[in-house]
Amino acid sequence: MNQENPQGTETTHFGYKEVPVEEKQQLVGQVFDSVAEKYDIMNDVMSMGVHRLWKRFFVQTCQIRPDDQVLDLAGGTGDIAALIYPQLDERGQIVLSDINPNMLAVGRRRLIDRGMVRNLAFVEANAEQLPFEDNRFDLVTIAFGLRNVTRQDRALAEMLRVLKPGGKARILEFSRVQSPLLAKAYDAYSFGFLPAMGQLVAKDAESYRYLAESIRKHPDQETLAAMMREAGFSGVRYQNLNAGIVAIHTGYKA
């Protein structure tokens, strides 16, 4: 996915900008530092609450067993971890992990406030280089996180490495809208309404413009499925929600 410019520097996209690979992580970090405290309210405003339905469906269809060891990557303020938590018993564990300490701090506060303390761990980590041993988890989830990762191939390889044989990775991410009519309306919404609301509610139009651009630059359904196969996942499949506004990809470690 990343490219080389004429000076021989490896570059990648940050929204619609082409930036040196080393810079993207820092720029993404600035976006999430800036939005951390307003992230949850903005999610509700921007998606009119629909992100909650997507996340609930995503977790409901993970087929979680009570004793599962689960890793939620790029877990941010903890929405996915909060939905998984009640499905586990005392043998299960969920690790909420994110590269951004501010997002993770909001997540920790929210989950602890809701009485979620047992068998829950918080780990600051880059999805490209996970501090977990091989074959540790039954399930690895990542929701609206992968498109922010600089080297997505490395993150997929790491997801596979930390899964137990037979374990499952699930990716919830914005994808390619399948209907041209809806795509037009969605474009107007993303590049008009989103930055305007970002400015109004969070006083930060730029971060929300990045979010809209990063969605357009993210691999489409088939490309992501091919990347997962390339990383070594088997049984890769995906399901579109809301005509492909988002998609859920699933892959297994053989």
Ligand SMILES: C[S@@+](CC[C@H](N)C(=O)[O-])C[C@H]1O[C@@H](n2cnc3c(N)ncnc32)[C@H](O)[C@@H]1O
């Ligand atoms: C849009 S938020 C999604 C948060 C949460 N999963 C949700 O669905 O609400 C994206 C998250 O990805 C995290 N992130 C970005 N790059 C990352 C990386 N390389 N490794 C781990 N997390 C990363 C950000 O810090 C941010 O918390």
